[in-house]
Structures are given as structure tokens and as C-alpha cells.
Amino acid sequence: MLRATSALFSKASSMSSSLAFKPCKLALVQLAVTADKSANLANARAHVLEAANNGANVIVLPECFNSPYGTSFFREYSESIKDGPSVKALSEMAKEAKAYLIGGSIPERDPTNDNIYNTCTVYNPAGEQIAAHRKIHLFDIDVPGKIRFQESETLTAGESLTHVDTEYGKIGVGICYDIRFPEPAMIAARKGCFAMIYPGAFNMVTGPLHWELLQRARAVDNQVYVAACSPARDVTAGYHAWGHSTVVAPTGQVVATMEENQGIVYADLDPQALNDFRQSVPLYAQRRFDLYADVANTKPQ
Ligand SMILES: NC(=O)CCC(=O)C(=O)O
Numbered sequence: 001m002l003r004a005t006s007a008l009f010s011k012a013s014s015m016s017s018s019l020a021f022k023p024c025k026l027a028l029v030q031l032a033v034t035a036d037k038s039a040n041l042a043n044a045r046a047h048v049l050e051a052a053n054n055g056a057n058v059i060v061l062p063e064c065f066n067s068p069y070g071t072s073f074f075r076e077y078s079e080s081i082k083d084g085p086s087v088k089a090l091s092e093m094a095k096e097a098k099a100y101l102i103g104g105s106i107p108e109r110d111p112t113n114d115n116i117y118n119t120c121t122v123y124n125p126a127g128e129q130i131a132a133h134r135k136i137h138l139f140d141i142d143v144p145g146k147i148r149f150q151e152s153e154t155l156t157a158g159e160s161l162t163h164v165d166t167e168y169g170k171i172g173v174g175i176c177y178d179i180r181f182p183e184p185a186m187i188a189a190r191k192g193c194f195a196m197i198y199p200g201a202f203n204m205v206t207g208p209l210h211w212e213l214l215q216r217a218r219a220v221d222n223q224v225y226v227a228a229c230s231p232a233r234d235v236t237a238g239y240h241a242w243g244h245s246t247v248v249a250p251t252g253q254v255v256a257t258m259e260e261n262q263g264i265v266y267a268d269l270d271p272q273a274l275n276d277f278r279q280s281v282p283l284y285a286q287r288r289f290d291l292y293a294d295v296a297n298t299k300p301q
Pocket residue numbers: 063139175176177178180200201202203206207210
């Protein structure tokens with residue numbers, strides 16, 4: 001499904017923030033993930049090359065694409081992001097595809113402290129690892145009778161925000177539950193990122209409620225592109241991913257999405273559309289940080 005960004009926002013005015021970035025084609029690979037790590041890597045490679053053959057310049061894989069998603073699997077599947085088999089495969093894929101690769105996430109074991117992180121590594125078209133984002137908000141929820149998941153049983157949270165320079169412009173990266181927190185997306189946008197990209201794996205309870213809503217919220221709040229890339233749903237697995245990998249425009253409109261099966265969704269990211277909307281609705285010139293700069297020091301009551 002592809003919908004064009006509305007022409008409603010094509011008028012320019014002078015009070016705005018405009019971003020210089022180059023158009024690019026984004027591909028989200030909604031991968032079918034199994035318990036076989038090598039098979040997952042081979043499947044990822046085939047889909048990354050397919051996306052590149054179809055003209056994608058920036059290709060995204062899902063959260064936990066090389067391992068089943070579950071706290072009992074993270075340590076068993078974990079590996080180093082310096083020289084483990086998954087990062088080697090990702091680097092080769094990016095090089096072969098001649099595209100930027102936002103490599104979903106993998107369970108990372110840090111050999112210096114034995115901690116396990118949920119980590120997204122990013123590669124340039126030469127296959128060089130140019131960033132690593134460790135999920136900063138761990139997915140710990142308990143919806144009685146519906147879903148309880150506690151990443152913190154085995155994972156450690158990351159400690160930094162991630163903004164990646166590419167030849168198309170700067171991209172902010174988060175992982176799944178990170179999207180629930182507006183602040184990292186806002187900071188990324190203010191630092192000049194034109195897109196926030198989230199490998200993610202929502203579930204059958206919160207997916208229908210919030211997956212698209214959160215992407216649209218982060219996009220419209222910050223007037224940036226937002227994309228979230230899920231694994232395909234596997235009803236035989238312990239965790240049933242929602243699927244529905246989606247791209248949202250800076251207007252808040254869904255420009256590309258899909259259902260729950262394995263596949264690739266594409267979207268053209270266009271600086272003109274972003275800048276036109278920022279000129280029509282000039283939030284960046286209108287913000288009142290004099291009234292709400294202190295939000296981080298305001299304790300919830
Ligand atoms: N893998 C995750 O972080 C899942 C997040 C999720 O489902 C949510 O509701 O938030």
C-alpha cells in the first residue's frame with residue numbers, strides 16, 4: 001500500500017526550519033525469524049539484496065532478526081558486535097547491496113562486563129559499521145491476563161542516543177519500546193535528523209493499539225519521517241509479533257505499510273515534502289521552551 005503525501009502542504013512561508021537532505025528510497029524488510037541463526041542471516045541477506053535490486057538506498061531489518069524474541073533466548077544467541085557472525089554477515093550484506101543497512105537488532109554480549117544488550121548496528125555501503133544503538137528503554141510491561149514481558153530479566157539498557165550520518169542526511173535510531181518515549185525523537189529532529197527509524201517487534205496486544213499511533217505521533221510532533229520494521233508474525237513462536245512494518249511521512253500520514261507476513265515495504269523519502277510541511281506548519285519557530293524547558297526536572301505527582 002502506498003499513499004502520496006498530501007499536496008495540501010505544498011505552500012511555502014518564511015518562518016520555518018528546513019532540512020537539507022537528499023531523496024532516498026527506504027526499504028523495511030519484514031523478516032520471518034526462526035530459531036536457526038544461520039538461516040536467519042541467510043534469509044536477511046536474500047531480502048537485503050532484493051531490496052537493493054529494487055533501488056533501496058537505506059534498508060532496515062527488524063528487532064531481534066537473528067534470534068527468537070524472548071528473555072530465555074537472549075544470552076544463548078548473544079554475540080560480540082565487534083567480530084561476531086551476525087555483524088560480519090551484516091557488513092557483507094551492506095557491501096554487497098551497496099546500501100546503508102540499519103541492521104535490525106541482535107542480542108549483543110559485551111565481553112568487557114558480560115552484559116547483554118538489545119543492539120542495532122548500522123553499516124554504510126562500504127560495509128563499515130558506523131553506529132551501534134543499545135536499546136535505551138527496556139520492554140518491561142505487565143498487562144494482566146494479556147502480556148507480561150520483562151527484558152530487564154536478562155538485558156541491560158543502553159546509555160546513549162544514536163544519530164547516524166549518511167550521504168542522504170542524518171538518521172536517528174531507536175529500538176521498539178524506545179518509540180514510546182517522545183524525547184529521543186525530539187532531540188534527533190532538533191539535531192537535524194530527517195528520519196527516526198525503529199527496528200521493533202510489537203505484539204498482538206499493544207500492536208493494534210499503539211504501533212501505528214506511536215509512529216504517527218513521533219512523526220507529526222517532530223515533522224520527520226518515522227519508520228518501524230517488525231519481524232513477520234509466527235504463530236508457532238512464543239512471542240507473536242504484530243508485523244505491519246510502516247513508514248510515516250512528516251505530515252503524520254502513513255505512506256507505506258503491510259500486513260503480518262514476510263515481505264518488503266518501500267517508501268521514497270523526499271526533502272521537498274518535509275520542508276514544505278515545516279513551512280506550512282512552522283512548529284520550530286513557534287515552540288515555547290521559555291514555558292516548558294524544565295520538563296525533565298518536573299516530577300510526576
Ligand atoms: N520489543 C519491544 O520493545 C516491544 C514493545 C511493545 O510491544 C510495546 O507495546 O511497547
